[in-house]
Amino acid sequence: xxxxxxxxxxxxxxxxxxxxxxxxxxxxxxxxxxxxxxxxxxxxxxxxxxxxxxxxxxxxxxxxxxxxxxxxxxxxxxxxxxxxxxxxxxxxxxxxxxxxxxxxxxxxxxxxxxxxxxxxxxxxxxxxxxxxxxxxxxxxxxxxxxxxxxxxxxxxxxxxxxxxxxxxxxxxxxxxxxxxxxxxxxxxxxxxxxxxxxxxxxxxxxxxxxxxxxxxxxxxxxxxxxxxxxxxxxxxxxxxxxxxxxxxxxxxxxxxxxxxxxxxxxxxxxxxxxxxxxxxxxxxxxxxxxxxxxxxxxxxxxxxxxxxxxxxxxxxxxxxxxxxxxxxxxxxxxxxxxxxxxxxxxxxxxxxxxxxxxxxxxxxxxxxxxxxxxxxxxxxxxxxxxxxxxxxxxxxxxxxxxxxxxxxxxxxxxxxxxxxxxxxxxxxxxxxxxxxxxxxxxxxxxxxxxxxxxxxxxxxxxxxxxxxxxxxxxxxxxxxxxxxxxxxxxxxxxxxxxxxxx
Numbered sequence: 001x002x003x004x005x006x007x008x009x010x011x012x013x014x015x016x017x018x019x020x021x022x023x024x025x026x027x028x029x030x031x032x033x034x035x036x037x038x039x040x041x042x043x044x045x046x047x048x049x050x051x052x053x054x055x056x057x058x059x060x061x062x063x064x065x066x067x068x069x070x071x072x073x074x075x076x077x078x079x080x081x082x083x084x085x086x087x088x089x090x091x092x093x094x095x096x097x098x099x100x101x102x103x104x105x106x107x108x109x110x111x112x113x114x115x116x117x118x119x120x121x122x123x124x125x126x127x128x129x130x131x132x133x134x135x136x137x138x139x140x141x142x143x144x145x146x147x148x149x150x151x152x153x154x155x156x157x158x159x160x161x162x163x164x165x166x167x168x169x170x171x172x173x174x175x176x177x178x179x180x181x182x183x184x185x186x187x188x189x190x191x192x193x194x195x196x197x198x199x200x201x202x203x204x205x206x207x208x209x210x211x212x213x214x215x216x217x218x219x220x221x222x223x224x225x226x227x228x229x230x231x232x233x234x235x236x237x238x239x240x241x242x243x244x245x246x247x248x249x250x251x252x253x254x255x256x257x258x259x260x261x262x263x264x265x266x267x268x269x270x271x272x273x274x275x276x277x278x279x280x281x282x283x284x285x286x287x288x289x290x291x292x293x294x295x296x297x298x299x300x301x302x303x304x305x306x307x308x309x310x311x312x313x314x315x316x317x318x319x320x321x322x323x324x325x326x327x328x329x330x331x332x333x334x335x336x337x338x339x340x341x342x343x344x345x346x347x348x349x350x351x352x353x354x355x356x357x358x359x360x361x362x363x364x365x366x367x368x369x370x371x372x373x374x375x376x377x378x379x380x381x382x383x384x385x386x387x388x389x390x391x392x393x394x395x396x397x398x399x400x401x402x403x404x405x406x407x408x409x410x411x412x413x414x415x416x417x418x419x420x421x422x423x424x425x426x427x428x429x430x431x432x433x434x435x436x437x438x439x440x441x442x443x444x445x446x447x448x449x450x451x452x453x454x455x456x457x458x459x460x461x462x463x464x465x466x467x468x469x470x471x472x473x474x475x476x477x478x479x480x481x482x483x484x485x486x487x488x489x490x491x492x493x494x495x496x497x498x499x500x501x502x
Contacts, residue, residue, distance in 0.1 A: 016084050026082040028328045032089040033078045035335060039124035040093060043117055045069055045492040046220035047200065048108055050213055052499075056111070059499075061104040066496040068100035090114055111201070111208035115234040115322045119199035122331055124221065126243060129338040130192045131482050134185060136345035137250070138475045141181050143352040145468050148174040152457040152464075155442050156271070156362040157371050164371045167442035170357055171464070172455035177257050178467055184250035185474055191243045198223035202233035205322065222488035237315045237326040240334050244311035247337045251304040254348065258298040261351075265291050270361050275354035293351055300344050307337035366442040370399055370409050375448070379439040384429050394424045409440055 011017040016025050032040075048069065052062040077092065086092040097105040151170035158168040198221065201207060201214030207230045214226045227233040264271035278293035310333045318325045366372075373395050380391035397420040402412055414436055418428035431439075438444050450456035453463070 016087070021082065021084050024329075025084070025088065029082040029089055031328070031332055033080070035125050035331075036121050037074055037077060037089065037093075039121040040090065040117075041069065041072065041074065042124065042221060042489055042492060043120050043200070043217075044093075044097075044108060045496060046217045047112060047117075049220055049492065049495055050216045051107070051110060053216065054211055054213055056210055056212065057104075057107050061107060063499050064101040064104050065097065065108055066499050068097045068105060070493065070496055070500075071100055072096055090117075111203060111210040111212045113202075113204040113234075115204050116199045116202040116230075118327060119202075119234055120221070120223075122327070123195050123197070123199070123223075123239065125331070126240065126334060126338070127192060127196050127485070129335060129342070130188060130195065130243065131478055131485075133247070133338045133342040133345070134188050134192070134474070134478045135482075136342045136349070137181060137185050137188065138471055138478060140345045140349040140352065141178055141185065141467070141471050142475075143349045144174055144178040144181065145464055145471065147352055147355065147357075148178065148460070148464055151357055151359075152460050154357060154359050154362060155366040155446065157366050157369055164369050166371050166374055167366045167369070167445045168455040169446060169457065169460065170362065171457070171460045175460055175463055175467065178464075180253050180257075181250075182467060182470060184246065184253055187246035187249060188243075189474065189477070191239075191246045193224065194242055195239045196222075196224045197227045197239070198225070199227050199233035202227070202230035205231050205234050220488065220492060222485045231321075234322045235320050237318070237330075240326070240330065241312055241315050243334055244308040244337065247334075247341050248305045248308035248312075250341055251301040251308065251337075251344075254344070255298055255301040255305070258294055258301065258348070261294050261355075262291065262298065265294070270358055272358065273356040274351060275356065277354070278351050293347065297344050297348050297351070300340055304337050304340040304344065307333045307340065311337070363442075368408060368410070369442075370402075372409065372440045372442050372445050373399055375445045376436070376439040379431070379435065380429065383431060383435070386425065390425060394421050394429075397424060412436065412440065 011019060045066075048057070048062060048065050051057045052059065057065070072093070073096075077089070077096070080092070086095060094105070094109070097108065148171040151174070154170040155167060156170050156173065157164045158166050158173065198214065198218035200217040200221075201212055207214075218224075218226045227236070261272060261274075263269060265274055274289075274291040274294060278291065279289045280292045282288035282290065311330060314325055314330045314333070376398075377388065377391040377395045380386050380394060381388050384391070386394070394417070398412065398417055401416065401420065402409075414431060414433050417431060417436060421427065421429045446455045446457070448456070450459050452459065454460075
């Protein structure tokens, strides 16, 4: 019993207990000072404007509260340390407003709960971080499109199952990466749409008996709409889950690309060369050019995906209601995942815009590869009337014999092809030496694949123009959305300042 009393004395005799403050309240307070203070003040301003416009506070009281909000020393609040005097930053801000405006400041919480207020603040923070991540992702996509446009005629071998498959171009490959990033951008925009909805007016979970205007607070803060159901407004966590899912996919997709860049940068592949500003040396090996910037991209994207997965895991099996699992403890993981994605996209964009592509090595590798023989099979279908499966069998027999004899693709002859054909179809073929050479030419392979989505340079150029238009539209949307939100938040101060002048 004595041990229990001694431990109790260490923890204190009133809220908050020492360990509870250290483990939960102090870290949450520090995070709130950094991320939530400005949105909290903005929500207070919007709520006050709405209360006055609805006739729920007098002009005199509204002016007193407005003056307090404008005079609030936010820098002092940011420098404060958690002492336990106030449960959290919300109550400390409320205390400061009461000190500045007097008892009337208590009416600022009329028809409002920390539930609907907190969710609104989280959404304000997340939408800003989403827009920042989108901006950097779009800058990366612009660099990818630029790299692709510079290499529509740069031959390379495409790989499936990590083995040489068919000739293509660097532009075709990079355009595929850009397309994938474009889908990630669309997912982030969709997540923004579901995030930028107002919970305000839901109060604890049932709205209020006061005649407030949920639509007005939403409009003042730049939310696109109101969350229709008040219970859903304070209970739904899918808005942050959707963000986490979109961020996770973007991190995984870009991580795959980073892995290929690292592989292609090896001396054995010698396909790309990372520019000097993004390469570090070895402390012992003078010859080393370590592209560690790309390694950091890969590892940071893994941490990004991990933080996003934590968000989804923390939501899993929680009650559908206001609960801390989806609030202060969870939000920092979503913030960090978005911050990491934004930063990595920014870094990767710089790496891409200075990346050197070894055209000659890639071309020679494509010209020396058996990767062109799909077109030889196609040619046999066109010129000899064989079914594709039969043509495939003839060409496979040809390649197997050449491989066994240690021959290169350039050493294949019409005689060897006819020998394979005799065994499969019982007759020689009519292909000439020039026709065989054309069928095995990687440039011809690429040129004839001009269907939508193919590697033909003109087709890739067309596809890149479509991508560029989409990137420009998305960038303009991001720019105008950010500007509109900044104007909305500035207008709050203008409205309050006008009150004080009247």
